Structure formats: structure tokens, C-alpha cells
Amino acid sequence: MPGIRIPIGPQHPALKEPESFTFELDGEQVINAEVRMGYAHRGIEKGFEDRTFIQGIYLAERICGICSTSHTTPFVLNAEELLKLEVPRRAQYIRALTGELERVHSHLLWLGVAGHEVGFDSLFMYTWRDREHVQDMLEVISGNRVHYGINTIGGVRRDISTEQIGRLKEMNKLALARTEYYIRLCTAEPTFISRIKDVGRLSKQDALDLCAVGPMARASGVKRDVRKDDPYCCYDEMPFDVITADTCDILGRAVVRVFELIQCYKLIDFILANLPEGDIKIRAPRRIPPGEAINRYEAPRGENIHFMKSNGTDKPDRVKVRAPTYANIPATLVTLKNCFVADIPIIVAAIDPCFCCADRMIRLSDRKGRDDRWSWGQLQHYSREWLARNRRA
Amino acid sequence: MAGAEPEGMTVEVVKVLGYLFVFPGVVFLFAYATFAEWFDRKVYARLQNRIGPLHTGSGGILQPVADFIKLMSKEDIVPAQADKGLFNALPLFSLASALAAFIMIPVFRVSLPYTSFPGDLIVVVYLLSIPTIVYFLAGWSSTNYYAMVGAFRNLTQLFGYEVPLFLALLAPAMLAGSWANGTWLSANWQISEVGKFYMAHPYLIPVNIIGFVVALIALQAKLERVPFDAPEAETEIVAGALTEYSGKKLALFRLTVDIEMVTGSALIAAVFLGGFVLAPVHLGTIDLSSLFSLLLFVAKTLFVIALLSLGKALMGRLRIDQTVAFSWRWLAPAALLQILISIVLKGILKV
Amino acid sequence: MARLRPIAMLPELLRNFFKKPNTVKYPFEKLTPPKDFRGKMVWEPEKCTGCLACVRDCPTGVIDINRAAPDVRKFNATYRMYLCIFCGQCVDSCPVDCIHWTSNFELAGSKDAMTIHYDCSPEVIEQARKLAAEKAAAAAAQKKSEPPAPADKPAV
Numbered sequence: 094m095p096g097i098r099i100p101i102g103p104q105h106p107a108l109k110e111p112e113s114f115t116f117e118l119d120g121e122q123v124i125n126a127e128v129r130m131g132y133a134h135r136g137i138e139k140g141f142e143d144r145t146f147i148q149g150i151y152l153a154e155r156i157c158g159i160c161s162t163s164h165t166t167p168f169v170l171n172a173e174e175l176l177k178l179e180v181p182r183r184a185q186y187i188r189a190l191t192g193e194l195e196r197v198h199s200h201l202l203w204l205g206v207a208g209h210e211v212g213f214d215s216l217f218m219y220t221w222r223d224r225e226h227v228q229d230m231l232e233v234i235s236g237n238r239v240h241y242g243i244n245t246i247g248g249v250r251r252d253i254s255t256e257q258i259g260r261l262k263e264m265n266k267l268a269l270a271r272t273e274y275y276i277r278l279c280t281a282e283p284t285f286i287s288r289i290k291d292v293g294r295l296s297k298q299d300a301l302d303l304c305a306v307g308p309m310a311r312a313s314g315v316k317r318d319v320r321k322d323d324p325y326c327c328y329d330e331m332p333f334d335v336i337t338a339d340t341c342d343i344l345g346r347a348v349v350r351v352f353e354l355i356q357c358y359k360l361i362d363f364i365l366a367n368l369p370e371g372d373i374k375i376r377a378p379r380r381i382p383p384g385e386a387i388n389r390y391e392a393p394r395g396e397n398i399h400f401m402k403s404n405g406t407d408k409p410d411r412v413k414v415r416a417p418t419y420a421n422i423p424a425t426l427v428t429l430k431n432c433f434v435a436d437i438p439i440i441v442a443a444i445d446p447c448f449c450c451a452d453r454m455i456r457l458s459d460r461k462g463r464d465d466r467w468s469w470g471q472l473q474h475y476s477r478e479w480l481a482r483n484r485r486a
Numbered sequence: 487m488a489g490a491e492p493e494g495m496t497v498e499v500v501k502v503l504g505y506l507f508v509f510p511g512v513v514f515l516f517a518y519a520t521f522a523e524w525f526d527r528k529v530y531a532r533l534q535n536r537i538g539p540l541h542t543g544s545g546g547i548l549q550p551v552a553d554f555i556k557l558m559s560k561e562d563i564v565p566a567q568a569d570k571g572l573f574n575a576l577p578l579f580s581l582a583s584a585l586a587a588f589i590m591i592p593v594f595r596v597s598l599p600y601t602s603f604p605g606d607l608i609v610v611v612y613l614l615s616i617p618t619i620v621y622f623l624a625g626w627s628s629t630n631y632y633a634m635v636g637a638f639r640n641l642t643q644l645f646g647y648e649v650p651l652f653l654a655l656l657a658p659a660m661l662a663g664s665w666a667n668g669t670w671l672s673a674n675w676q677i678s679e680v681g682k683f684y685m686a687h688p689y690l691i692p693v694n695i696i697g698f699v700v701a702l703i704a705l706q707a708k709l710e711r712v713p714f715d716a717p718e719a720e721t722e723i724v725a726g727a728l729t730e731y732s733g734k735k736l737a738l739f740r741l742t743v744d745i746e747m748v749t750g751s752a753l754i755a756a757v758f759l760g761g762f763v764l765a766p767v768h769l770g771t772i773d774l775s776s777l778f779s780l781l782l783f784v785a786k787t788l789f790v791i792a793l794l795s796l797g798k799a800l801m802g803r804l805r806i807d808q809t810v811a812f813s814w815r816w817l818a819p820a821a822l823l824q825i826l827i828s829i830v831l832k833g834i835l836k837v
Numbered sequence: 838m839a840r841l842r843p844i845a846m847l848p849e850l851l852r853n854f855f856k857k858p859n860t861v862k863y864p865f866e867k868l869t870p871p872k873d874f875r876g877k878m879v880w881e882p883e884k885c886t887g888c889l890a891c892v893r894d895c896p897t898g899v900i901d902i903n904r905a906a907p908d909v910r911k912f913n914a915t916y917r918m919y920l921c922i923f924c925g926q927c928v929d930s931c932p933v934d935c936i937h938w939t940s941n942f943e944l945a946g947s948k949d950a951m952t953i954h955y956d957c958s959p960e961v962i963e964q965a966r967k968l969a970a971e972k973a974a975a976a977a978a979q980k981k982s983e984p985p986a987p988a989d990k991p992a993v
């Protein structure tokens with residue numbers, strides 16, 4: 094069947110979130126892949142402009158469920174930078190702790206989803222069972238399993254007691270033991286390895302040219318991690334390694350994520366052992382003086398960039414979010430070339446897609462700088478015309 | 487007497503109809519297939535530290551029946567471009583062949599002369615391969631891309647596992663065949679005879695261990711379960727050949743898969759583990775051998791199904807090219823090895 | 838890369854086969870949420886001073902604060918739980934600590950059932966009135982006995 098075009102998405106059992114991929118196939122081989130995004134667009138950047146900074150924290154949290162701290166932290170870092178606030182060290186350590194716990198739960202989730210995409214449902218059930226311990230700990234320290242709401246402008250909202258530190262240490266030990274089991278299992282199970290080895294290749298040059306971020310880039314040998322390149326939240330005081338692999342395939346990405354888990358446990362141990370004394374927040378004024386700030390954060394999926402522009406009122410003028418999945422999409426299209434149909438779900442899953450993070454607004458303008466923005470009335474008019482023209486079809 | 491003949495024939499007809507439709511026919515098979523599906527789901531869940539079906543009936547035992555009833559009550563949609571006659575008739579074909587295959591396996595001590603005859607082993611394997619071809623036609627007549635890919639993968643997989651399955655099932659039958667005219671070539675391909683042979687010589691059962699493993703793996707491929715469920719890969723091609731089926735037709739297809747599972751396990755248990763037909767067992771004056779043979783049937787098939795569930799939980803899914811490569815590289819030579827062992831032993835033992 | 842072992846997961850599967858399943862049979866068995874779990878919010882309207890900080894900071898606008906009586910500074914709160922995202926910002930913003938978390942998370946109901954009114958109790962309003970009347974009487978008495986001087990009595 095030469096030259097057949099099939100859609101995977103927007104609704105498909107392989108995709109956890111809606112995105113439209115169109116593949117051009119020759120039998121079981123993919124010749125070309127196209128993507129069309131925007132199915133999870135919710136107008137969040139517009140929503141920021143209508144809400145105060147405090148309310149905006151909770152909106153930022155809800156950009157994504159799995160990487161919620163990855164959005165609130167750069168948001169409050171931006172606000173604190175514009176206010177020139179010195180956040181107490183204890184608050185920064187607690188922020189780092191929550192970020193690392195989130196990385197743990199996200200990578201365990203990814204391992205389960207990767208197992209499910211290749212049909213290895215037992216791995217899925219076991220990794221998600223062990224992830225429950227991490228979720229329980231997040232619930233203990235923040236009051237909720239997802240959407241922790243631990244950040245506020247000026248620090249964090251909750252403190253960690255000694256009893257909670259003890260429980261966190263226990264959970265860390267348990268999760269470390271289980272992760273080591275998964276490393277042994279996944280490198281020895283032939284059905285799993287045969288599905289992910291030499292599949293979805295992305296050469297180092299392609300990763301650099303197409304701006305891949307996160308484990309996708311690190312698996313192709315590109316040593317980039319915002320925690321080391323541009324430290325925030327006292328990461329420059331914490332000892333950890335940046336994990337890279339040089340196999341450039343999905344096995345490399347899995348290895349990078351799993352060994353990052355081990356680094357996360359090391360970081361959590363360090364933070365719990367060296368939590369500084371002090372306040373957990375300082376008072377922040379409600380109005381932020383005019384200015385612009387930009388901050389990067391190492392989300393579990395890669396580099397997350399937030400830009401904030403304030404104008405002296407208590408509401409931001411513009412907030413822009415560049416999620417890591419958005420940066421990884423061009424690289425994904427390259428890895429999808431010349432693969433089998435059977436490999437499509439696992440290749441898409443290997444970037445750890447979080448399309449709800451990625452669907453933000455783009456404004457296109459032509460060379461003369463004009464941009465084609467439509468008002469609500471214009472949009473309505475166009476839709477009525479289109480329907481009238483195409484009603485017969 | 488002129489009157490006795492028609493009466494005798496009526497009793498005979500009632501007996502046949504009862505055998506075919508009640509026990510061990512359609513009604514018993516429906517009940518047992520749903521029970522086997524429940525058992526499979528429970529074992530699979532326990533292996534993954536979960537519970538499985540729990541609330542429908544005690545311990546969830548009525549869950550597959552509830553699923554069947556629910557599917558029967560759903561809307562039945564036929565795609566506009568599909569070949570309607572073929573699309574509608576196919577579920578009945580596959581169900582009919584699976585049911586017919588089960589009748590040939592001697593479960594009950596009483597068997598009808600036309601359900602157990604020399605060569606019925608071949609007939610059962612042949613009838614069991616009809617549903618696979620029906621799935622191909624189902625995918626083809628659906629005119630949906632995902633269904634077509636599933637249909638092609640079904641046939642490709644058939645080329646992979648069918649030969650090892652056949653060879654593996656033939657090996658114990660060859661060992662059990664009787665000598666006639668001094669040659670071993672007159673193996674008796676009758677399942678009940680094979681079962682009787684192994685019940686009489688139980689020390690020969692472990693000899694067929696390679697064939698047993700090959701037959702189990704090939705059965706897992708026939709039933710399209712992990713690791714061989716590329717034709718039905720949920721995350722790749724939605725539901726494979728059955729993507730466009732819904733409502734009553736899907737209910738019948740799912741029932742066919744369950745019945746195939748029971749038939750396949752019963753076949754393997756009958757040929758490799760000694761069958762179900764016992765010598766007469768008496769408790770006082772009551773003839774309990776029928777009851778015992780039924781219990782033996784349940785026990786042996788559940789053992790085989792438990793092994794299949796373990797296989798499902800143990801591994802990930804192989805790509806279709808990897809499945810075919812695996813079958814021809816490992817399964818077919820192993821099955822040939824088993825046949826060689828049977829021939830050599832036959833020559834040595836002269837049983 | 839380790840050596841490939843077929844059926845690598847077998848020991849783990851068999852071990853878990855004999856363990857108790859990890860599933861909690863909710864709603865027949867329940868897990869207790871930890872302390873400070875962000876469930877339903879409850880108000881103590883007697884303490885409320887009407888500063889409206891919670892209304893300002895709520896991301897979804899679920900809180901309404903209304904006067905309980907026209908003559909005293911006592912307030913009722915209406916909490917529209919069907920819009921609440923349980924972030925707990927109101928708990929942090931309140932300066933007099935009159936909002937608390939509970940661990941109640943089984944909250945589904947109709948819109949009416951999920952609109953909760955926390956009304957200031959009438960006795961407290963009466964008490965406040967009496968207090969205000971006493972203060973006003975004391976102020977009037979003092980005013981009579983003293984030379985007229987601007988006395989900053991907060992209007993009650």
C-alpha cells in the first residue's frame with residue numbers, strides 16, 4: 094500500500110493527550126510525518142493577564158498535572174526577580190525538594206507509560222504502584238497529590254517537620270531499591286530491549302540543530318541541564334551528576350531517565366540532611382514595578398522557559414511559557430522517519446509528551462512585521478461564511 | 487418391534503442434541519469459557535499485585551458474562567463502505583468453527599462415535615485455524631486502515647506459529663501411535679487414543695516437555711495474547727482487525743476468543759498431559775468416572791490457562807517481524823526436535 | 838549493558854502472586870488523608886473582620902463575604918465549593934485565621950448542596966451589638982464630662 098496517509102490522533106489509544114500526527118506510509122514503514130498542534134490550547138496566557146500574581150500561581154500550576162511545580166517555580170522566580178526579593182534559603186531548599194520529588198514521580202510515570210506502549214503491562218502496573226509512595230509523600234508535605242501549591246511569591250507556604258523528614262527518608266530508600274530493580278529488569282528483559290534498542294535514532298548534530306531539550310537531548314550526548322548551566326533554588330550548592338548517554342535511541346532516553354532517578358534520590362537525601370534553618374517566606378508586596386524577567390527551569394521533560402512582563406499594577410502584562418515538549422516536537426518528527434508503524438507509539442512516548450504544557454499561543458507575523466490577528470467578531474463572521482460555503486459538502 | 491426403532495432413534499436424537507447443545511456443547515462451553523476468562527483475568531491481576539474483577543457475582547465470577555450481556559445490548563454500527571454481507575456473517579462463522587472444534591475433544595466419558603474418530607486431532611487443529619482467517623476477512627471487509635493492518639498482521643502471524651503448533655501436537659500422537667505391520671508410521675491421530683496411551687504410560691509424559699512448551703507458546707500466538715498480540719496491538723492499531731466491530735458482533739467475536747482459549751488448552755491438556763477420560767471409578771455402586779473426568783478436565787485446562795496468563799504478564803509485545811523471526815528461528819526447530827525425540831523413543835521402546 | 842535474560846520478570850511476578858493485592862477497596866475500605874490535607878474549607882465567621890483578602894486572592898472567585906447585620910461589623914461567608922480548586926490560598930491570606938482546612942474530600946453533590954453558607958451566629962451578633970452600645974454610652978458619658986476635644990472613636 095504505497096503512499097497511504099493515516100492519522101494518529103487527535104484521539105488514539107497511544108496518545109495520552111490529543112495531538113494530530115499524520116503519517117505517510119509505505120506498507121509498515123513511515124516515510125514522512127507531520128504534526129498539527131493546538132488541541133489542548135486553553136487560553137492560559139490570556140488568563141494570566143486577567144488575574145493577579147497570587148492568583149496566577151494557581152493558574153500556572155494547572156498548565157500541567159505532572160509537571161505542575163515546573164511551572165509555578167519559574168513563575169514565582171520571575172515575580173521575585175522583578176520585586177528584587179531575597180528568598181530565604183530554607184524556602185529555596187523546600188522548592189528544590191518538591192521539584193525533585195516531582196521529577197521522581199514523573200520519571201516513574203514515564204517508565205510505566207513506556208512499558209504500556211510496548212505492551213509490557215506488568216511494568217506499567219509495578220512502576221505506578223511504586224509511584225504511589227512518592228505521591229503519598231507529596232500529599233504529606235503539601236496537602237495534595239498533584240498541584241502541590243507549595244510556592245508563593247516570597248517563599249513557600251508550608252514548612253517540613255522533623256517527622257515528615259523521617260518519612261521522606263524512608264520513602265527515598267524504598268524508591269531507590271525499587272528503581273534499582275527496574276534498572277536490572279529493563280536492561281535484561283529481551284522483549285522490552287528489542288522494542289527500544291536502535292529505534293527512534295536522533296544523532297547528536299540533529300539534537301543540537303533542532304534544539305532538543307531534556308532527556309531527549311541528553312540521550313544523544315548533548316550535556317545540557319539547566320540545574321547545572323543556570324542554577325536556581327540553590328542547585329549550585331547540591332552535588333549531582335548530569336546523566337548523558339550516547340546511544341541516541343530510545344534505550345538511551347530510558348537509561349538517562351532511570352539514572353536521573355538515582356540522582357534525584359541523592360539530591361533528596363542531601364536536601365533533607367542539609368535543610369537550613371530560617372523562615373519559609375518573606376512578605377511580598379502585591380504590586381510589582383514595571384520590568385521584564387525571564388527564568389528557566391529543568392522540568393522532568395526538559396528546559397521550561399517563563400517570561401514575565403509587569404507594568405506596575407497587581408496583574409502581569411504578559412506571561413509567556415515555552416514548554417519542553419514544544420521544543421522536542423521538531424526532533425520527534427525527525428526520529429519518526431523510516432520507522433515502523435509499530436514503533437510510532439513508543440517513539441512519541443519517548444519524548445515524554447506533555448502536550449497540554451506545549452499548546453501555547455504563537456503569533457505569526459510576515460516579513461513586514463504585520464500580524465494577522467482576528468477579533469472575536471471577525472472569527473464569528475469567518476466561521477459563518479465558511480459553513481455557508483461548505484454546507485453541501 | 488416396529489415401534490421400538492423410532493423410539494430408540496428419538497432417544498438417540500435427544501442424546502445427540504443434548505451432547506451438542508447442552509453438555510459438553512454450547513451451554514456448558516459458554517459457561518466454561520466465561521469461567522476461564524474470569525480465571526485468566528484473576529491470575530493476570532494477582533501476578534500484577536491487583537485484584538481483578540471483584541464485585542459482579544462472588545469474587546467477580548460473573549464479570550465476563552456481564553461483559554457479554556453488555557456488548558449484546560450495545561448499538562451495532564456497520565461502516566458505510568464495508569462489505570455488509572461479509573461483515574455481518576463473519577462472527578457466526580468463527581463462533582461456529584470454534585464450537586465445532588471443541589466437540590471433537592473427548593471431555594466426557596461418553597462420546598459420540600462421530601465426535602471421536604481417527605484423525606480428529608488434525609480436524610481440531612484445522613478448525614481452530616479458521617477463526618484466524620475469519621479475523622483476516624473481518625479486517626479486510628471493514629475498509630478501515632487500522633483493521634487492514636491488523637488483518638495483514640493476523641495472516642503473517644499465522645504463517646509463523648501454525649507450523650510449530652501442528653508439529654508440536656503431532657509429536658506425542660506419533661509416540662502414542664500403535665504399531666501396525668511392524669512400522670511406526672500408522673500413528674493413530676485420535677485424541678482419545680493419545681490420552682488413553684499417556685494415562686496408561688504416565689512416565690512417558692515428561693518426554694514431551696519441549697513439545698509442550700512449543701505448543702504453549704504457539705497457542706499464545708494463536709490467541710493473540712502478549713507477547714504475540716501485534717495483530718491486536720491496542721496502542722498501535724487501536725483494535726486490529728476488530729476495530730469496526732461493535733455490539734452483538736463484537737460480543738460473538740470475544741466469545742470466540744474465549745472458546746478458542748478453552749479449546750486450545752483442552753487440546754494441549756488432552757495430548758500432552760494425558761487427557762480426561764479415566765478408567766471407570768466406582769464409589770460403592772455409583773459410577774463416578776464421569777464426574778471425575780469432568781474435574782480432571784477443569785483442573786488440567788485451568789493449569790494450562792494459568793501458564794498462558796503467566797506468559798501474558800511476563801513479557802512485552804514483539805513486533806510482527808520479530809514474532810515471525812522468533813517462530814522460525816526457535817519454535818519450528820524445537821518442534822522438529824520433539825518429533826525426532828518421539829521417533830527415536832518409539833523405535834527404542836516399541837510400546 | 839547487562840546480559841539479556843528471557844522471562845526476567847518471573848521471580849517478581851511469582852512473589853507478588855502470593856502477596857496481598859495493593860488495591861484499596863474504596864469505598865468499602867478508606868485511606869485516611871494526612872494532617873493538613875487540603876479538603877473542604879470551613880470558616881469561623883465569628884472571627885471574620887471583613888478585610889476581603891480571601892475574596893481578592895481566590896483564583897476562582899468562590900467566596901462571598903456579606904454583612905451579617907447592618908449595624909455591627911460581623912460577616913457571613915458563602916463558599917461555592919463547586920468552583921473551589923482547594924488551593925488553600927484563602928487560609929494563607931486570612932489575617933485572623935478564621936479559615937481552616939479539613940480532610941473531607943468526599944464532596945460531590947448538587948450545586949445547591951455544594952454552596953455552603955457560614956453564617957455568624959445570632960448570639961455573637963447580639964453580643965457585638967451590646968458591646969457597641971456600651972462603648973457608645975461610655976463615649977457619650979466621657980464626652981459630657983470632658984471639654985470638647987476631637988475624640989477619635991471608630992464608627993461602629
